Amino acid sequence: MPSGRFNLFYLLAIISASCPSCVYSESGSESHGGIQWVLTAAEFDALCLQAYKTASDFLEPALSDRTWSALPGQTDAGDLPAAIILDVDETLVSNAAFQASYEHPFTNSKLDDWNDAGVAKAIPGAVAFTKLARESGVELFFVTNRPCEKKPGIDNPCPQQDVTVRDLNEAGIVADAEHVMMANERREWDREKVVRRNLIAQSHRVIMLIGDDLSDFIACTRSSPRAPCTDRATIESRDDMTYEHQHYWGAGWFILPNPMHGSWTTVK
Numbered sequence: 001m002p003s004g005r006f007n008l009f010y011l012l013a014i015i016s017a018s019c020p021s022c023v024y025s026e027s028g029s030e031s032h033g034g035i036q037w038v039l040t041a042a043e044f045d046a047l048c049l050q051a052y053k054t055a056s057d058f059l060e061p062a063l064s065d066r067t068w069s070a071l072p073g074q075t076d077a078g079d080l081p082a083a084i085i086l087d088v089d090e091t092l093v094s095n096a097a098f099q100a101s102y103e104h105p106f107t108n109s110k111l112d113d114w115n116d117a118g119v120a121k122a123i124p125g126a127v128a129f130t131k132l133a134r135e136s137g138v139e140l141f142f143v144t145n146r147p148c149e150k151k152p153g154i155d156n157p158c159p160q161q162d163v164t165v166r167d168l169n170e171a172g173i174v175a176d177a178e179h180v181m182m183a184n185e186r187r188e189w190d191r192e193k194v195v196r197r198n199l200i201a202q203s204h205r206v207i208m209l210i211g212d213d214l215s216d217f218i219a220c221t222r223s224s225p226r227a228p229c230t231d232r233a234t235i236e237s238r239d240d241m242t243y244e245h246q247h248y249w250g251a252g253w254f255i256l257p258n259p260m261h262g263s264w265t266t267v268k
């Protein structure tokens with residue numbers, strides 16, 4: 001990690017100088033109070049540890065009950081190998097320092113360059129959980145909306161996948177390109193993750209979903225719908241979907257706290 005990347009006082013000085021009292025930026029896409037909370041509050045760490053502890057405790061029952069699936073609609077998967085689908089950013093690795101320091105406006109390439117330049121930091125509890133899951137015989141799939149975008153002078157159509165694999169490994173989470181599924185990696189893999197989840201479900205019994213955004217669990221939660229979704233999500237529709245699936249929360253679905261950014265910031 002380059003010295004200064006996680007210089008907390010420096011980062012907090014930037015936040016305070018740019019927006020001393022606000023909760024949302026002008027774009028409404030980031031919560032500065034949220035960034036400060038993630039960077040400083042022990043409560044953030046405690047919630048992450050709580051999520052991964054609960055997920056660890058759920059491993060054994062999820063594996064032994066072969067009728068169980070964390071994917072709504074997946075049935076008759078008892079003979080398939082077990083898998084867990086995990087998001088990457090703010091689920092396994094933290095980008096809070098980037099959120100505090102990047103120059104507006106946000107672009108994917110700024111985050112990609114930041115990820116490429118530094119050493120990734122794991123979310124509390126993530127390393128131990130992924131290790132335990134692997135030791136229990138579970139295959140891990142990393143479904144991220146980091147997009148594949150061509151870069152000048154590089155033949156690889158998705159250099160961001162290499163960066164993501166490296167970030168996970170730097171953080172202490174074993175990963176390879178085969179299990180890191182990027183947005184736009186295939187034509188049909190838009191930012192709507194349900195398409196990638198359903199593909200994994202063709203070959204694996206999905207015993208858990210782990211993420212920080214409602215879209216890591218439920219389809220059609222975005223204000224800008226992507227195929228196969230057609231309707232624009234609203235604050236009310238997202239609340240309804242959350243309660244319709246309430247039996248999954250803490251029992252197959254495990255959510256990490258992220259008050260900084262996400263699909264919640266653009267719905268009305």
Ligand SMILES: [Mg+2]
Nearest residue numbers: 087089090212
């Ligand atoms: Mg995320």
